[in-house]
Each structure stands twice: as structure tokens, then as C-alpha cells.
Amino acid sequence: PRLPTAHTTVELWVRVSPPPSLLTDGDEGDSEVDVVIEAPGWVWFIEAKYRSDVSLETKVRSWRDQVIRNIDVGSHYAGVRDFYFSLLILDEKYSKLGVEMVRKHSDLETARAALAGHRPDGLPNLKAVRLLTWQDLGVVLCAARDSARHADERDCAARAVKWLTEKRLF
Secondary structure, eight states: OOOOSTTOEEEEEEEEOOOGGGGGGOOOOOEEEEEEEEETTEEEEEEEOSSOOOOSOOSSOTTOOHHHHHHHHHHHHHTTSEEEEEEEESOTTTOHHHHHHHHHHTSHHHHHHHHTTTOTTOOTTEEEEEEEEHHHHHHHHHHHHHHOSSHHHHHHHHHHHHHHHHTTOO
16 A cells, blocks of 8 residues: 555554454454554555464354455455555464465455455455565565654664564564
8 A cells, every 4th residue: 555654553453343244144253453554545454473374264154264354354444445454474384374365365356255245345445465574574664764754763663673683583
């Protein structure tokens, strides 16, 4: 997404309700989204994994892996805004299933077809499903550390880069 600097928020561990159409066959409960970045025109959900993989099913629906669930609840949450989803991983070694699910659902028609049974809107706001690595995040944070307009933004990015480096994620 294009990232405007004004009116963009970042929240961690946000509880998001499933689409109401899922409640008829048993409530699977809220999802806890690791990172939600949003602006007036778009929403970006990021599911973060370190040395773990995605869940392949929910308690109520065995066909509903963690990636498609995030796409579903995120698209519903975004409403008329564009919606983007990324799975943040250390590397494919630890998240083989997540990588497979993201590759599968990055074909947006595959994701839409998987959800067609209860999402007759066709998820028109779904714009992208992508992988993101902790290494990628480090590169972005280094750029912010080096070029952000405000000193507090540069300091925040520098602390994040230091943390990633200490954890050997970058």
C-alpha cells in the first residue's frame, strides 16, 4: 500500500471479530491480529511468526487455516478500505506451511473462492497477500532510522533495529 504519513496508526495484538456470516455455523471467536496498520483508505494485517508455523485449522472449521482466517477477518474489518495481508516469518525452515498458504492465497481468486461460501461480496477490497521476513523488516527500519524526518521517528527505528540485531533477526 501507499503509506501516507498523516492519519496512519499502528496497533499490536488487536482482537478482531469474524464476519457475522460465520456465526450461524458456530462462533469461532475473535482473532488476535499481531499488527494492524491502518489509514483512511487501507488496512494491513501482519501475522508475525518467529520459529513457528501457522495453524491449519480453527476449533470450529477444519478447512480454515490461519492465513485464510486472517484474510477473511481482515477483509471484513477493512470494510470499504483496501485490505492487505502479510505473514511475517523468520524463514521458510520454520514456517513451511505458512509459506505454502501465502503462496496459495497470493492468487487472490483462490482466496476469494475459499471464502465464497459465506462471503458473497467476493472480497473486492482484498488487494494483496504476501510474505515478509524479519530481514525485510530490518531493511525497512534501517531506512527509517537513516531518513525519517523527525528525530523521535529515527530514534524509534534505531531502537527497533538494535532489538532485531540483538535477537539475530537482522
